[in-house]
Amino acid sequence: MPHSTLAPVFTGLRLGLHALLIGLAGFAVLRAFVVSSPAAVWVLTVGIAFVAVYLTGAGAARALRTKIPRRGFAVGWAAALTLLWAVLTWLSPEGAYLVFPLFFLYLHVLPGPRGVAAIVVTTAFAIFALGLHLGFSVGGVIGPLIGAGVALLIGLAYRALTREAEERERLLTELIHTRQQLADTEREQGALAERARLARDIHDTVAQGLSSIQMLLRAAERDTPEPGAGYLRTAREAAADSLVDTRQIIRELTPARLDDGLAAALRRLGQEQSDRASVPIEVTAEDLALPMGTQTALLRIAQGALSNAIRHANATRITIALAADDAVSLVVRDDGHGFDVSTAVADSPEAGSFGLHAIRERVEQLDGTLTITSAPGHGSEVTARLPLPTESRTRP
Numbered sequence: 001m002p003h004s005t006l007a008p009v010f011t012g013l014r015l016g017l018h019a020l021l022i023g024l025a026g027f028a029v030l031r032a033f034v035v036s037s038p039a040a041v042w043v044l045t046v047g048i049a050f051v052a053v054y055l056t057g058a059g060a061a062r063a064l065r066t067k068i069p070r071r072g073f074a075v076g077w078a079a080a081l082t083l084l085w086a087v088l089t090w091l092s093p094e095g096a097y098l099v100f101p102l103f104f105l106y107l108h109v110l111p112g113p114r115g116v117a118a119i120v121v122t123t124a125f126a127i128f129a130l131g132l133h134l135g136f137s138v139g140g141v142i143g144p145l146i147g148a149g150v151a152l153l154i155g156l157a158y159r160a161l162t163r164e165a166e167e168r169e170r171l172l173t174e175l176i177h178t179r180q181q182l183a184d185t186e187r188e189q190g191a192l193a194e195r196a197r198l199a200r201d202i203h204d205t206v207a208q209g210l211s212s213i214q215m216l217l218r219a220a221e222r223d224t225p226e227p228g229a230g231y232l233r234t235a236r237e238a239a240a241d242s243l244v245d246t247r248q249i250i251r252e253l254t255p256a257r258l259d260d261g262l263a264a265a266l267r268r269l270g271q272e273q274s275d276r277a278s279v280p281i282e283v284t285a286e287d288l289a290l291p292m293g294t295q296t297a298l299l300r301i302a303q304g305a306l307s308n309a310i311r312h313a314n315a316t317r318i319t320i321a322l323a324a325d326d327a328v329s330l331v332v333r334d335d336g337h338g339f340d341v342s343t344a345v346a347d348s349p350e351a352g353s354f355g356l357h358a359i360r361e362r363v364e365q366l367d368g369t370l371t372i373t374s375a376p377g378h379g380s381e382v383t384a385r386l387p388l389p390t391e392s393r394t395r396p
Contacts, residue, residue, distance in 0.1 A: 017101055017104055017105075018055075018058065020100075020101045021051075021054060021098065021101040021102075021105075022051055022054075024097045024098045024100075024101065025047045025050055025051050025088075025098060026047070027094060027097070028043065028047060028088060028092050028094035028095045028097065028098065029043055029044050029047040029048075031092065031094045032044070032091075032092045032094070037091075037092060039091045039092065042091055043088065043091050043092045043095075046084055046087050046088045046091065047088060047095075049084055050081065050084040050085060050088060050098070053077070053080050053081055053084060054081060057073075057077040057080075057081070060073070074109035074110060075110070077109065078105065078106060078109055078110055078118065081102065081105070082102070082118070082122065085098050085099065085102060085122075086125060086129075089125070089126065089129045090129060092133075093129065093130055093133035093134055095129075096126045096129055096130050096144070099122050099123065099126045099144065099147065100147045100151060102122060103119050103122075103147065103148060103151030103152070104151055104154070106118040106119055106122075107119070107151070107152070107159075116152070119148050119151065119152065120148075123144045123145065123147075123148045126144045127140060127141050127144050127145075130143075130144070178357070178358060181358065182358055182361065195253040195292075198253055199249075199253035199292075202246060202249060202253075206246050207243060207246045207247060210239050210242050210243040210246060211243055213239045214236055214239040214240055214243060217232050217233075217235050217236035217239060218236055220232050221233055221236060261287055261288075261295075262285070262288065262290060262295040262298060262299060262322065263285035263286060263287045263288070263322060265295075265299050266283050266285045266299065266302055266320055266322060267283045267285065269283075269299070269302060269303065269306065269320075270282070270283040270306075270318075270320055271283075273306055273310060277310045279310060279315060279316065279317070279318060280316075280317050280318070281306070281318045281319070281320065282317075282318070282319045282320070283319075283320045283321075284319070284320070284321045284322070284323075285320070285321070285322035285323075286322055286323050286324060288322070288324050288328060290328060290388075293366075294328065294366065294386055297362055297363075297365075297366055297386070298322070298328070298330050298384070298386065300362060301330055301359050301362055301363065301384050302320055302330060302332060304356075304358060304359045304362075305332035305359060305382040306318065306320070306332060308356065308382075309332065309334040309336060309380070312336075312339075313334050313336025313337060313338070313339075313379070313380060314336050314337055315334035315335055315336035315379070316335055316336075317334070317335050318332065318333065318334045318335075319331075319332070319333045319334075320332050321333075324388055325388075326388065327368075327385045327386060327387055327388050328385070328386050328387075328388050329383060329384065329385045329386075330383070330384045330385075330386075331381065331382070331383045331384075332381070332382045333379065333380070333381045333382075334379055334380055334381075335379045336379055336380065337376065337377055337379075338374045338375050338376045338377055338378045338379050338380050339374050339375075339376065339380065340374075340375075340376065341372050341373070341374050341375075356372065356382075359382070359384070363384050363386065366386050366387070367386075367387055368384060368385050368386035368387065369384075369385050370382070370383070370384050370385075371383040371385075
């Protein structure tokens with residue numbers, strides 16, 4: 001987890017577990033020689049084998065770059081360590097202390113009931129072995145039981161912390177990706193707005209001027225005798241050619257998807273997504289004369305809402321509606337499983353839906369309003385309303 005602030009914590013816990021296990025193994029061996037145990041050599045041999053198997057398995061898991069080893073490897077590793085630990089505990093009572101770090105190993109490499117079962121079995125064996133070595137007592141029973149309980153609680157807390165860290169990492173990755181998308185979209189929108197301004201200015205100045213020149217030259221051509229009329233005809237044809245070139249430049253400056261207007265672009269979008277996702281998408285859109293920036297924003301909002309409905313809502317029918325009264329409104333409805341609006345539209349993108357957050361930011365940039373209506377099991381409706389410029393009108 002390269003972005004997680006908890007990575008040093010996990011690293012410290014793993015190193016602590018390694019040090020605890022090796023230290024306890026060393027203590028058991030040292031204790032056997034201090035008390036001059038007749039099995040001291042065997043304790044040393046088994047202790048070295050135990051530590052070697054542990055370090056080999058930990059190193060192999062790290063080499064495989066996986067937090068939890070594969071199932072067959074994990075079971076074999078845990079079984080070998082358990083067998084060596086059982087022999088060590090049978091030879092020396094101090095070996096029973098190693099069961100505590102083994103508890104954490106079981107919970108880590110044997111997820112679910114298998115780890116708990118391994119803890120129960122090794123706890124029972126530790127109690128029995130200590131009873132044989134030191135005599136059965138209340139302390140000899142309670143001690144391993146308390147250790148097992150503490151290990152279970154710590155193991156559960158560790159897993160919860162790991163899940164939290166993974167969720168944070170996922171959210172952070174998605175946030176970075178979404179912010180990059182927003183930045184790219186803003187740059188694209190700015191470029192499209194500038195291209196639209198240039199196209200509009202060229203249309204209102206150069207194209208209109210060439211059209212006027214062409215009409216004046218045609219009128220002058222009719223009233224001028226030859227050879228002067230021939231020169232006027234040549235000039236008129238040159239103006240006509242320039243007007244064609246100018247209109248071509250205007251078309252190239254206009255976004256290709258919006259060549260035929262926003263309504264046509266929405267219908268194409270609905271058809272493309274319907275074919276791709278095999279979901280019926282009905283589009284009802286008025287032909288509106290809107291600024292290019294507004295058209296681009298509404299098209300992007302429709303794309304985002306439609307993507308959410310297809311990917312997350314499991315919808316069987318989607319409708320898109322574009323209309324205008326005192327404002328231009330875009331409505332995307334679906335009959336999917338719905339969601340909790342209060343969570344999805346939370347103030348922070350980390351707590352809500354990144355797609356809806358991006359749509360809301362786009363709407364707010366144009367001084368519009370976003371309304372989301374949904375509930376689990378009841379589908380959803382996303383309505384974006386943007387101010388309607390005074391010069392905009394419904395095309396005849």
